[in-house]
Amino acid sequence: MPLPAHVVAGKGEFLIDGSFGITLKGYQEARLERAEQRFLETLSRETGIPLWREAVLNQPHFMIQTVGPSAPVQQLGENESYHLEVSTTDVQLTAANPIGVLRGLQTLLQLVRVTPRGFSVPVVRIDDEPRFPWRGLLIDSGHRFVPISALKRNLDGMEAVKLNVFHWRFADNQGFHVESKTFPRLQEKGAGGFYYSQDEVREIIAYARDRGIRVVPEFDMPCHTASWFLGYPDLASDQDPSRSSAMDPTRESTYKFLGGFISEMAALFPDSYFHAGGDECDVKEWEGNPRIQEFMRARGIKDGAALQVLFTTKIQKIVASQNKIMMGWDEVLQPDTPRDVVIQSWRGAETLAEAGRKGYRSVLSSGYYIDLNQSAAEHYLVDPLGAAAATLTADERALVLGGEATMWTDIVSHENMDNRIWPRTAAIAERLWSPQQIQDVDSMYRRLAIVSRKLGYYGLRHRLITDEMLQRMSGDPDPVPLRVLASVVQPPRLYERQQLRTFTDSTPLNHLDDAVPPESETAREFNEIAKRIASGKATPQDWQQAREWLVLWRDNDAKLQPLLQRSYLTQDLAPVSRNLFQVAQIGLQALEDLKEHRLVSPDARQRNIEFLTLASKPQAVLLLMVAPSVELLVQATSTK
């Protein structure tokens, strides 16, 4: 995952044992040696077989042929293709440049599995290349600081699923988290003590380059900028900077400052693209300011949006003067926006189509907001060339560069971030890499479970977080019944969670809706079974599994209630647990009715459906995901 473009499966397998070896042929560079070393380390972790480079050089069963170098600074659209051929006796990987080699190595790691003969790779022939050249993950270090270690492991995960753009966002109203040497008060006053030094930034850029990943920085402006004003209050629109979150676009001093700042950052970040934000400007701050009103009147600027175009145009010129291409959120797409600005669509797929029709290049993020707790399937089925973009001409479609998953940190911390990013981002990565016609959701989920496990070998913590947080919440080293409840609930989707719970910047994120993954695996599987039972297509194993789960859930409440009372973090889960008990009871009854073809009383059936509808609504900021599935079962029963 992502599935390669062309796969020809063969017969047999290539065994991996202590004599496994690699030879690098053709073009050589240190990055390739490091990639080889990293590959062997990951393979060792995955198999438990000690593999050292020295031991390995004697018996090379794995030949890597690199034709030539890639660009000194990784460019959009560089060749990432590779050819991988596995026979029972050896493995051959060929690529035009080191980036292709990196991609092929990850494919090979994903092919490793354990069989009755040993750890092995199936005989196969793969020709692969990406569908889109821009396949990104945004990590927001603006709302909350994200430690270097968390960034690194997520870059490892990005490499594993062949993402190639790390969109790194540094500032928001809450904080300014990178070192400026030109304007040091930015981090001194705006960072709350946590910021990346320029050396750390360079370390991350090198780390990313080693993995074939570009780093595109974002400095969001002119809004979301309250943290800038702590050190440089003159940038603010309002005379009282503490009441302002928008820069003043009317003053020359603003552009002088930004000219200096952008030139410093353009030198720090070697990538050709520079993201200048531009989203969610509350134009009222300008329109309500007499001084700015006067400025607009004098120049015939009709409203705040038009004022932002003026700002964007000036920023674009500064960015261009640094030989960079500007990128912005979809709000920057206005009648006079310079043509080479790349539009990142977040409010809807329509803006992406609009950008294409107007001749702008674009990147899709709408539909890939992984902080919003949607299912992997939902993200998977969003295609950059689907929806409104499907009507574009071939030339216009070529302007759609790809997409980016976005990990916003308003209400996610670096502690639980991994379980929001993974494994669902692997499904988005497949959408962006693999051929468009690959759309089978069941196949995706099957493979996602395997990839999710493998991502653990890269140090990602997504599969560990929930249990650690449940132990903390309960104070119990082995909170079995809480784990059962946690396995069938989810945080509400989209923006509903924020409506149900008050979040401030210092809210502890240690509740069950922080702990559980965005998608309940158990509930999804139970739902599949319930659908098969309701439609008369269930196997005997389906019936048994459904019964086992329902019994487990029914009997769980009695064990869980005393545990819940012991901690302030679990007390409000009591009604959720009771609901699960009742839902399971109804489910068991329905199961029996269906099995025995028993006719049920219409009244009782109706009462059950009403209860299940109620139980499907959020409680304690959680959705009881099995309630709708039990409703399917009840709906399938017949009345007297």
Add this chain to the structure above:
Amino acid sequence: MPLPAHVVAGKGEFLIDGSFGITLKGYQEARLERAEQRFLETLSRETGIPLWREAVLNQPHFMIQTVGPSAPVQQLGENESYHLEVSTTDVQLTAANPIGVLRGLQTLLQLVRVTPRGFSVPVVRIDDEPRFPWRGLLIDSGHRFVPISALKRNLDGMEAVKLNVFHWRFADNQGFHVESKTFPRLQEKGAGGFYYSQDEVREIIAYARDRGIRVVPEFDMPCHTASWFLGYPDLASDQDPSRSSAMDPTRESTYKFLGGFISEMAALFPDSYFHAGGDECDVKEWEGNPRIQEFMRARGIKDGAALQVLFTTKIQKIVASQNKIMMGWDEVLQPDTPRDVVIQSWRGAETLAEAGRKGYRSVLSSGYYIDLNQSAAEHYLVDPLGAAAATLTADERALVLGGEATMWTDIVSHENMDNRIWPRTAAIAERLWSPQQIQDVDSMYRRLAIVSRKLGYYGLRHRLITDEMLQRMSGDPDPVPLRVLASVVQPPRLYERQQLRTFTDSTPLNHLDDAVPPESETAREFNEIAKRIASGKATPQDWQQAREWLVLWRDNDAKLQPLLQRSYLTQDLAPVSRNLFQVAQIGLQALEDLKEHRLVSPDARQRNIEFLTLASKPQAVLLLMVAPSVELLVQATSTK
């Protein structure tokens, strides 16, 4: 854990919330500030509440009073006492020096629990100090290289349970893993590519000092030294260095080399103690060598052991010339051993008593070999002043400095090391810190479970390893039935494991006996219940729990067998799983017989006992730990 020396419990609790703050009073140093920062970070991880030092300084509810500094280089026997007082409104920690503060901070962290009101610490007054001044953990980087990250997290764990000596062993026949600038061929030829640079050594020493931990280096000599000879063959006794594992004690050049080497290492490691090994010399290598025979004859040295005394005496002089005190394994205790050598007893407690009677200081490791898969209770009940040492006079007893748990890496890698070290080492730490009369095993296990969970907040991986390895072995992201089997088996104790399985330096340690912890928690609890049932003291919950477990184990085999066949790492577990099935069946029958007071056929009873005895023997290098408990149940039934 370890339990403090004096505790007076009060009423009420001190709540920890976002306004929690610390003030450092009295003596100040950077180490205290770092300790404060680390304390807040751990507390944040433990509670999920964001705690930043800046935010915190406004409202100090926690006062730390440090009277004065500790020694520039931490010394044996430095004051580690502290006084901790928790009221409902604030916390006071007082100590003579920063080391005492470190100890008190860990006590406070252990007191944090979650209650219906929030995260809190109970009101309490504690006066605490250690029983022994030498409380160590040996990590063997000689057999296998242990990465810096693994050392650091284990140093964190040591701090958590108030251990104060990291005994770091660098070389063995298998490898020489530290950088010598004087004799660089040691690591160039002997390290297999993996060694600690001197900068890394200094980093670890500083890291340990920050945690109140001394670093005592060990360079084992004159034996276990084959890896030295790869770079410096002249050191070897045998003319063919590849056949030699003992240094030549007859050549002046050997002492010249060691003089240079020890002086380099004595400068690198600031601690006053220097461990020169001395264990397990196969004296036949000397006694069978004509040149060495001649040397011995000429000087009237009667055997190899006496020759080692000559070596030890010379090394002791070299060590003493560097102003260090030499330490050695108990073999170095010979008639003429210099009196200030500290004896580390590993072959038995008797040598420790003997050392005491002869006026030598000593450290106990016999009984604390955590690589040998004994239970926490076994280690817990070994007392440095118990057994043979109990007969020592008061003066002689004062020579017993403490003890050291030993993590040998012959057949443990850095991957599964944490689950060998933790949590059992916490029980040893309690033995060495807490008053001698604290001996309650049940209380120890109850507290050990809590500490084990808390150690996870220090980054220790002991509770994660088993499941990761089971997933790898099976290739299944959620191998439920394999987990059930794994929960009731253990690797054989002491040296039996090595007899049942062939290990070389490159043996992959990825089997089930590598994966499971040394002590099965489930089997231990089941055994307690079986004992209560057999003796007629069981509660209804005991009966129910026993039945639930036995049903789970009986039904597990059918689910597990197909999974086992899929991987070469699990195929040999098939008979173990079948045994569990049969043991559980017998157990369920016995449970019913006991409940109904049914008389059973003597023949059937005898057959069952014979089967259970057989099932208690190792299979696939694993002990089925519940078989003896089921035998208790069968033994408790009455025959017709």
